[in-house]
Amino acid sequence: MLTSKTENIHTSEGETAPLWTVYEDSFDPTLKKLHSQETVYTIGNGYFCTRGTFEEGYPRADTATLLYGVFDQVPIAKEELANIPDWTEIKLFVNDERFRLDRGTILDYHRSLDLTQGLLSRSVSWESPNGVRISINSQRFASLADEHVGIIRFSITVDSTPDDQPAEILIRSSFNTAQGNYNLMHVETVDQAHTDDLLWLHTETKRSLVQLAQTMSFTSDRTDFRKEILDSDISPSIRLYGSLKPGESLTTEKVVVMYTSRDGTDDVIRTALEHHRALLSADNVSQSYNGQFLFESLLTTQREAWAHFWQEADILVEGDDKAQVGLRYSLYQLRINTSSHDTRYSIAAKGLTGFGYRGHVFHDTEIFMLPFFTYVLPDIARNLLLYRYHLLPAARKKAASNGYEGAQYPWESTLSGDETTPPSIIHPETGELIPVLNGFIELHITSSIAHATWEYWRVSGDDDFLQEYGAEVLLSTAQYWASRVEKNPERTEYEITNVIGPDEWHEHVNNNAYTNYMARNNIQCALQALDWLKTNSPTKARQLVQQLNLTDERLAYWQDIIEHIRIPQNPETGLFEQFEGFFDLPKLDQSKFEGRKDSYQGILGVEVVQRYQIVKQADVLMLLTVLEREFDLKTKEVNWDYYYPITDHAYGSSLTPALHVILASQLGRTADVVKLFLAGALVDLENLRGNTPEGVHAACAGAVWQAAILGIAGLRVDEHGYTTNPHWPDGWKRLAFSFKHKGEAIHVDLHR
């Protein structure tokens, strides 16, 4: 699965912080590679992310800046994060020749993403078709200290000209509104103009009517360059022009401030302009002829903000450099794709890094990513759970529309909590329509949310949250399950029929072990929360009992479900059957498919794959991981031995390789651990799944954290404290990390 050469990871000695850097030293113009690297070199701060496209542009680049929670409607898939006007565009002309990587000659090329400060740098040495040689240095970041701000420092040096004469330089910095999500345009200009040296652009999303302001200043360090503001509704620009002798340089700075009507401001343009002016008038900016230089001062606060994050979140690995960089890159992704304060949206499957899954939120957040936040950044974990709390009315509506009580969460959601799973998708090649059932029958997201709520409370000790929000989520979701289970008169047990479990290759199954077990767990946690409330906040308990009509009779029924829900498990061996009838299916002879380049579903088709014991992603094994405290080692072992070999680790799902590390560590499968860990940690850095162009695998990033901490370090917390139980993979010598338990910061430093 892993290529022999590890791209994007720089591990040679003698460089600055090599284990904090993602880098490339050649430009590969094939579109798949280009689009993959655009994703990898994304910068962001949780308010926005900007893909790593080049300032000068490249044909068919997937340029994108996506804002946390800024959606617009689309056909079939309901709504998607709207790609806003590109703020990074800087076009350079040297003696009227356009600087572009697809013409002339690239003499030298380096690009690196410094994770310590969220700084993307590029240096290029280029010879134009007419023989002018120039060097370009650009650096950009999305300010983590001031989330409305993006900045680019762009420098050019004329190295030589054929006639040794000065070169005419024209450099044009723009907002480019001609953007779409895969060509579908979402924003339209409302107004545009400039005020003094600040250029501003007011756009709005076409259907959801979110107002967006972007302001720009563009300054240089040379007094002999002229500057002009070029108003335009489509591509407003500031241009600088002058000439540079061989050996001379020009450094420019592009500062951009962004606000939307989601920020609670009436006048987005005024707010953005004021913010921008405040930046320019700060005491510590250096002055120059053409305006103020902000880069260094903004980078200082940027560095501080990232240092603060790394102080809390970093995991030090000694002995495996690839694992070290991949792990840090995963943490970087978790941070840049998550707002520090917004409670009305959550982390999308691809975060803000690409158009895949359209910015929709799945249970990926609760099962894969939330543990990182719960243990490391509990304030953000709380926000992410508040998002689900705010969706309760919509979840109740969904349950009711299906004839059930309580709250049923949508498989995919955006701002409103309406189900946003598309009813079908269009096959990218054949144009065929493929029905998508997940929105209808993949139910377990509801218990995932309950589980994450419970875990957050257990680890953080945030009683206030449980009382005000969490308990209502737990009880409402339990209520859903209690109305969803069926009692077949011919059987003694409660059942849940016609679902899709985590292994999405088997549809319309009955009594999926994961779904049923997690539903039971959901009801159990709800009852425990109610007991806790009755003791600690009787008023709130009474209120919820009344509001949700939790009669004694009903609670007794819940208890009966807990005791009598069907769990398909062999009581002697402990082996779970993934769903009823799974063991009756033939196993797939995987040896026949060696060298395949697609998933078994892709090869066999949606219908045929259902007829085999072949699993897309951890299903029973996910149950044993998520609720790992409930199972003994023998049960884990017997199920691992059964399910691990029949899972499509290579092409099934990116979600679970890293998650498997937790069980693999406990069971001492060291060789598997190394392989599975890197399959997660490098999924995007090496585009292992081939779909990094559509955005990073955010859930995988969360799973990588879990793999390191809950798997390899073996961290466990209970009400009394924590324990570790390291299972060292080959090569690993040291593992140091921090987390919070009930508000207390704890640092752990494990040595082999």
Added chain:
Amino acid sequence: MLTSKTENIHTSEGETAPLWTVYEDSFDPTLKKLHSQETVYTIGNGYFCTRGTFEEGYPRADTATLLYGVFDQVPIAKEELANIPDWTEIKLFVNDERFRLDRGTILDYHRSLDLTQGLLSRSVSWESPNGVRISINSQRFASLADEHVGIIRFSITVDSTPDDQPAEILIRSSFNTAQGNYNLMHVETVDQAHTDDLLWLHTETKRSLVQLAQTMSFTSDRTDFRKEILDSDISPSIRLYGSLKPGESLTTEKVVVMYTSRDGTDDVIRTALEHHRALLSADNVSQSYNGQFLFESLLTTQREAWAHFWQEADILVEGDDKAQVGLRYSLYQLRINTSSHDTRYSIAAKGLTGFGYRGHVFHDTEIFMLPFFTYVLPDIARNLLLYRYHLLPAARKKAASNGYEGAQYPWESTLSGDETTPPSIIHPETGELIPVLNGFIELHITSSIAHATWEYWRVSGDDDFLQEYGAEVLLSTAQYWASRVEKNPERTEYEITNVIGPDEWHEHVNNNAYTNYMARNNIQCALQALDWLKTNSPTKARQLVQQLNLTDERLAYWQDIIEHIRIPQNPETGLFEQFEGFFDLPKLDQSKFEGRKDSYQGILGVEVVQRYQIVKQADVLMLLTVLEREFDLKTKEVNWDYYYPITDHAYGSSLTPALHVILASQLGRTADVVKLFLAGALVDLENLRGNTPEGVHAACAGAVWQAAILGIAGLRVDEHGYTTNPHWPDGWKRLAFSFKHKGEAIHVDLHR
């Protein structure tokens, strides 16, 4: 159906050529009205059309320029005409205030489309929010004499300023690449720059990779205005600025030249620049400080070209001004949407005037529009039929893929002839997917093409065409029908089962009268063509007999089909049954639906409407119209009396109201004639169907010509000559028109 006030038609006396003018004298900012009028005020020349959006733009305008045959791929619907960068944009700022109709005060507003010269004019008097009063005059046309050229003359007069001081004027003329078809972007910039005073933009379509060049010059009549060229990949512009005292004026001219790689040039930019320079260096252009003024000289050739068209195509109606203007407007639409020379594409359902039906070609062309070209512009009719000839390989492939012989034409087609009917469409409100069966089982387009081929030959006498192209089309399509008919052993007749007839509200029907009769006609014409060939071009006859394997046995089988194909008609009364079992359905009580605002299908749903004798559009009556020579008056009458009352004239289809005029005239239904004629002639001018925003009803325009000439004038031609048989509607006093018969131009002037 008709509103009492007739919009867009100016019939008051004393004006210049009122019966040649479409006009409006107020600006209605509601989007539906705005988008409808954008369609109405489209200019074009068969190479391109540009919708009637305003130079300064309006939020959510459906700006579009579509080029004949320039497509790009889309999901589901295969491909669509690609909206190219807008060439009309001219932004005006007065004292930094933007001229826009949605701010300030409109003091006066007129817009008119002069059909005699294809000239769109607008005059606006406007007071800015700060109290500056200006007058704007703009005129634009797409040159019919030089199809690569579009031109706008844009003038501004400062009427007054609050302080009586001069006003600062900035006027910016751009290409705007931020365009899409309903927001789906199709073009991307390849390169952009300027050469001397000519700005150029090189774009390409994203998937089909059509290369497009657009060049621009922008000049003014004032020596005191400065001019600057602003390069940009997204919105390249030329701007002029200076000041105007109250009472002073500025006149500008924007000239644009467009070429694509479909024009057979290797270097589209060079070709466009050379073309543009040739315009500027022509002897007859007037010189001014800022460049050459071309408008008057280009307008002269424009007027000549349109005069030439009208000389051949105009129909004079005295006594009904609405009918007169609507008729001329229909002829204008037929002309601007049709290339004068391209044989690789045909007229789309909405021409080049909007995004509806995505530029796909239906049998609308052959049944509704082609008669106009056959009788009036036979050279173009020949091109349109050559398009079908070029699609023969694709049509043979479609037949073969369905298990049949010969050539089966696709229900919808673009350049390649592949079936482009979408397999399903997305409901615009619910997002639901609705299967579309037409591409699979609406078969009669194949016989429509054969019929149009035959009619073209019959009227034009173009023997060369029949010999080289037409005969092969006739024989190949006949071959399809001969393999498509089935012989049920229980019956003595040939049948065609499981089709959709012209009445698309009834699917999966057997022995649709129209389909079967037209199939028979197709085979008959093919056999006659073969006989003609054997006499007039034995070599070609032999070649086709060999190529298509037309053995005597096979030809005898064709004859047997002609004699024994099932035609569901009562031999005594002459009444056709639309399809087998139609008479068994209950009739729909239409009185229950009075005041409805939707079609019966829209109200009842796709499934329910099938269960009633309610007809979307002429089906049996279309048969009696298209092959009208084959039926006597009694047959026409009995079928009219049966089917006319059960057809949804108001909301069923725009195609047939005007077509019904032919039968209604013959049968002396004068009141119906007037109503039906205007329902066709005003369909877009009054947006009678509510969907004019998506483009004009091109087929309806063709039907209006047929209604006037084949219906009201009663023109019939045979090999010996022509006859007329006028049926005067109320009010009509005179009807004069021209047509060609076997190459001879004939002018007819009928007086009541």
